[in-house]
Amino acid sequence: MTETARRPGRRPGPTETRAAILAAARDLFAEKGYDGASLRGIARAAGVDPALLHHFFGSKEGVFVAAMRFPLDPGELVPKIAEVPRERLGESVARLLLGVWDDPERRAPLVAMLRSAMTNERVAASVREFLSAELFGPVMAAHGVPALRLDAAAGQLLGLMVLRHVLLMEPLASADAEELVALVGPVLQGYLG
Amino acid sequence: MTETARRPGRRPGPTETRAAILAAARDLFAEKGYDGASLRGIARAAGVDPALLHHFFGSKEGVFVAAMRFPLDPGELVPKIAEVPRERLGESVARLLLGVWDDPERRAPLVAMLRSAMTNERVAASVREFLSAELFGPVMAAHGVPALRLDAAAGQLLGLMVLRHVLLMEPLASADAEELVALVGPVLQGYLG
Incomplete structure (x- = not known):
């Protein structure tokens, strides 16, 4: 659990942040569909900076693949x-x-x-x-x-x-x-x- | 409800009997599969004479189509x-x-x-x-x-x-x-x- 060891102070670590983003993404994709959900909206719902989504997943496609555990990338x-x-x-x-x-x-x-x-x-x-x-x-x-x-x-x-x-x-x-x-x-x- | 009017005495009418057979059939098909469920077993579970199944549905295939509401006959x-x-x-x-x-x-x-x-x-x-x-x-x-x-x-x-x-x-x-x-x-x- 190197990620946990590197966790700075009380801020959530990358694993928790990633999980929060994916949970928000699943909700928003289910509510608005793939086209309707935006990276900005998902970031807002997860309470993180949109830049983090790019950092973790590269693109909206990457967020979807990870959130839905979509097995075809x-x-x-x-x-x-x-x-x-x-x-x-x-x-x-x-x-x-x-x-x-x-x-x-x-x-x-x-x-x-x-x-x-x-x-x-x-x-x-x-x-x-x-x-x-x-x-x-x-x-x-x-x-x-x-x-x-x-x-x-x-x-x-x-x-x-x-x-x-x-x-x-x-x-x-x-x-x-x-x-x-x-x-x-x-x-x-x-x-x- | 002509069928109900024709119901003889206290015996269940054809509609109820048919429903009882289909309920028993759904249970048995789910439990044993199509091949494993027999008309005799379904009749026994429904408490009716096997001849009634032939009378209502013609065949095991007919019972399955009706029980599963299978839309391709x-x-x-x-x-x-x-x-x-x-x-x-x-x-x-x-x-x-x-x-x-x-x-x-x-x-x-x-x-x-x-x-x-x-x-x-x-x-x-x-x-x-x-x-x-x-x-x-x-x-x-x-x-x-x-x-x-x-x-x-x-x-x-x-x-x-x-x-x-x-x-x-x-x-x-x-x-x-x-x-x-x-x-x-x-x-x-x-x-x-």
């Missing part, structure tokens, strides 16, 4: 997807996202988030706005994919993962990841390529 | 899908299932069921076993579609509907149904045809 995914040659986009996206879902540690928060979004309209709105602004938008810009085709591709991946990992539908649940890449890669390529 | 869907020519399977299945989801009255119980399945493993097991036995199995038999391809097609439809009607992702949420049939029909045809 677009700041990591988008550059990977953007640099894939257009003709291998389907296969690469399939392999990338199957890899995320097939890792239990990364899947658990993704399933939790999907459950929340399916039962809470405000969480659904936050997730939707976040995905549009930070994942779908940049991918559309990088590869010139029409929005409806991107939605269809996302639907293919989302539904596959729900059947594979939540409903445990066989033979999908036990299928080898590369077999699935071979099966859905061409479909994603058709949508995105 | 395979007894209605499977014959429709089975009679479609193989080369138009993708387009027909897309139009059929988009039609179900686009109807708010049929969509509501489907979303409710999906929410339950996503948060309750036993409901998930019942839904999975039911779909395998009564929908996917017969469609595979009718058209000779490999199971994994059927799962992939189901995933495409499921994910599309979650994004369209639950997460309300645009432009998918506002897209015309026939535009979506044109977009995903060929994908489903690739999986099923």
Whole structure:
């Protein structure tokens, strides 16, 4: 607990400040949605200087990813997807996202988030706005994919993962990841390529 | 309330008996799953003659559809899908299932069921076993579609509907149904045809 040891006087340490910011962020994203919540508003609700949010999380996207424990970090995914040659986009996206879902540690928060979004309209709105602004938008810009085709591709991946990992539908649940890449890669390529 | 007027003596009327059977069925499907629950066991739990279950619901499938308020009746869907020519399977299945989801009255119980399945493993097991036995199995038999391809097609439809009607992702949420049939029909045809 080096952070605690470095704590200056009675001021809250970085761990507590970070937790306070994330709690305020969760409230504000739930109340106003991703687009409606501002870094300034979150800082005010947490009683901290807005500069601290930049210091801890870099951006509003970073605050959202941390607050929702959002398991797909677009700041990591988008550059990977953007640099894939257009003709291998389907296969690469399939392999990338199957890899995320097939890792239990990364899947658990993704399933939790999907459950929340399916039962809470405000969480659904936050997730939707976040995905549009930070994942779908940049991918559309990088590869010139029409929005409806991107939605269809996302639907293919989302539904596959729900059947594979939540409903445990066989033979999908036990299928080898590369077999699935071979099966859905061409479909994603058709949508995105 | 004609049924109530026809009620003989002190015996429970058909409406009450039907409700008792469905309550027992929900309990047993949740406890044992679709495969594990028997009509005989449900009748015993409801304190009625098993013949009454046949009289009211025709089959175990009928009891499940009614008990879970399952909005896709395979007894209605499977014959429709089975009679479609193989080369138009993708387009027909897309139009059929988009039609179900686009109807708010049929969509509501489907979303409710999906929410339950996503948060309750036993409901998930019942839904999975039911779909395998009564929908996917017969469609595979009718058209000779490999199971994994059927799962992939189901995933495409499921994910599309979650994004369209639950997460309300645009432009998918506002897209015309026939535009979506044109977009995903060929994908489903690739999986099923």
